[in-house]
Amino acid sequence: MQRRVNDKKFFKKIGAELPVLGLGTWGIGGGFWTPDNSQDDAWVDALRYGLELGATLIDTAEMYGGGHSEEIVGKAIKGFEREKIFIVSKVWHTHASRDDVIKAAQGSVKRLGTYMDLYLIHWPPENVKLCETMRGLEETVKRGYTRFIGVSNFSVELLEEARSCLSTNDVAAIENKFSLLDRRDENTVIPYAEREGMLYLAYTPLEKGQLAKDSFLASIGSKYGKTAVQVALNWLIMFNPVVPIPKAADKRHVEENVGAMGWRLSIEDWRLISEKYKRVIA
Structure with a gap:
């Protein structure tokens, strides 16, 4: 029997509850800086x-489709209560100077048609000192472009360096790759995020569909009336600070992904899955 549970988690750095699963938008609206409007209506x-199904966190970025992904998100949220949606976006690491961060944030807000939460x-800056980038992020809060700031693709060491640069804000969240097949953060960044009350967003949680075909996960899921996808996502959800953000490209996949919410694996099954994949790194 699956355990019915609350489908939200509280994050101290944000001071609010968020859904245990979000909607990812990489590939929606185009690819790497390349817009594609051929499926806008379906994506919206x-x-x-x-x-509508309760996955009220949306993750996007200025790089996705050269900003077109943000425009699609802006269309999708129309008619919903803005305060009940949590929007995440990202500035590309080549726009990491203080002034470029501010300019990029202005562009994201314009495309979204609203502030960011x-x-x-997006990645550690390469040709700019991290503190300059972090000061730029702080300025975006002061100007009302976003409520909170964070980092993506950072180690614990870089995360602590980023925090040391801040004076009026703190890092509220980190977004890294994490899945059953890539567990590098399990004993490092994730425990750190939990201790500090930060949100941890897990991207590529299904390894681009690879886990959807996993027969072992499917066998576990059969006990709960769930699919391999839903089991893989639920395993992630059981880490306290983790919110997976699988891609939300079509309604069928969205419905299946959201089916990972509202229940939990038994501790025994969670441990069984953990043991099965403990040595696997994608």
Whole structure:
């Protein structure tokens, strides 16, 4: 029997509850800085469906489709209560100077048609000192472009360096790759995020569909009336600070992904899955 549970988690750094699963938008609206509007209506419908089903956190970035992903998110949220949606976007690491971060945030807000709840540096900056980037992020809060700031693709050491640069804000969240097949953060960044009350967003949680075909996960899921996808996502959800953000490209996948919410694996099954994949790194 699956355990019915609350489908939200409280995060101290944010001071609010968020859904245990969000909607990812990489590939929605185009690829790497390349816009694609061929499926806009379907993408908007998929995101709206996810919001209706309770996955009210949407993750996007200025790089996704050269900003077109943000425009699609802006269309999708129309008609919903803005305060009940948590929007995450990211500035690309080549826009990491203080002035470029501010300019990028302005662009994201314009495309979204609203403020951001969380604004992240997408990757550690390469040609700019981290403190300059973090000061730029702080300025985006002061200007009302975002409520919270954070980092993506950072180690614990870089995360602590980033925090040391801040004076009026703190890092509220980190977004890294984490899945059953890539557990590098399990004993490092995730425990750190939990101790500090930070949100941990897990991208590529299904390894681009690889886990959807996993027969072992499917066998576990059969006991709960759930799919391999739903088991893989639920395993992630059971880490206190983790909110997976699987891609929300169509309504069928959104419905399946959201089926990972509202229940929990037994501790025995969670441990069985953990043991099965403990030595696997993608």
